[in-house]
Amino acid sequence: MVRRWVPALVLCGLWWWAVLRLVLEPARAGVVEGAVAAGGWGLSLLPVHVAATARPMxxxxxxxxxxxxxxxxxxxxxxxxxxxxxx
The missing domain is CATH 1.20.5 (Single alpha-helices involved in coiled-coils or other helix-helix interfaces)
Structure with missing residues (x-):
C-alpha cells in the first residue's frame, strides 16, 4: 500500500514545487517548471474517477x-x- 502512495506524494511535491517557483520567483523559473506545472494541471483534468468495467462494452x-x-x-x-x- 505504501508503494502506491510514495510515487504519488513525490509527484505531488514536484508539482507544488514547480507551481510555487512560478508564482514566487517567475523571473528565475524556467521551462522545466512550466512544463511540470502545466502537465500536472492537465492531468488533473482527466476523468480518473471513471473505472473500467470487468468486461469492456x-x-x-x-x-x-x-x-x-x-x-x-x-x-x-x-x-x-x-x-x-x-x-
Whole structure:
C-alpha cells in the first residue's frame, strides 16, 4: 500500500514545487517548471474517477442497450398516449 502512495506524494511535491517557483520567483523559473506545472494541471483534468468495467462494452452491447432503452421509451409513450386518448 505504501508503494502506491510514495510515487504519488513525490509527484505531488514536484508539482507544488514547480507551481510555487512560478508564482514566487517567475523571473528565475524556467521551462522545466512550466512544463511540470502545466502537465500536472492537465492531468488533473482527466476523468480518473471513471473505472473500467470487468468486461469492456463492445459496439454490439452498446447498440443493444440503446435499442432496449428506445423500446422501453416507446412503450411508455404509447401507454401514456392511450391513457390520454381514452379519457
Amino acid at each position: 463492445g459496439v454490439f452491447d452498446a447498440a443493444t442497450g440503446l435499442l432496449r432503452r428506445g423500446a422501453a421509451w416507446i412503450r411508455r409513450a404509447a401507454r401514456s398516449w392511450r391513457q390520454w386518448v381514452v379519457r
